[in-house]
Amino acid sequence: MGDSNKLNKLMTTHRGPGEVQDWIFSLTPVGVAFVFYLVFIMSADIQPKELFIAYGAAAGFIGLESYWIIRGWRKNHAITILSGILGIGITLSLLGLYLSLL
Numbered sequence: 805m806g807d808s809n810k811l812n813k814l815m816t817t818h819r820g821p822g823e824v825q826d827w828i829f830s831l832t833p834v835g836v837a838f839v840f841y842l843v844f845i846m847s848a849d850i851q852p853k854e855l856f857i858a859y860g861a862a863a864g865f866i867g868l869e870s871y872w873i874i875r876g877w878r879k880n881h882a883i884t885i886l887s888g889i890l891g892i893g894i895t896l897s898l899l900g901l902y903l904s905l906l
Contacts, residue, residue: 830871834864855906862899866892 841860845853869891876884 830868834868838864855903858899858902862895865895869895 842857845856850856869888873885873888876888
């Protein structure tokens with residue numbers, strides 16, 4: 805009975821106007837962390853740098869998308885959950901494409 809209630813809530817809940825601001829502000833910590841990561845990778849004697857940057861970018865995006873999947877589950881937003889899952893798939897596909905071109 806609890807599963808059908810959750811499914812019903814996921815299908816009928818609407819997003820508020822503040823969701824866009826929440827989404828934009830969730831990018832800020834990931835962006836700051838990635839800048840510090842880039843500075844560290846570029847100053848370190850690590851090779852190949854491009855590979856570390858690609859994996860770091862993919863990990864950051866997947867972490868952000870995972871946060872939005874959990875947020876969508878808690879706020880009963882099915883489209884947020886589906887977008888997060890789709891985003892993870894796209895990120896992994898782009899990483900695989902990049903690695904195949906190296």
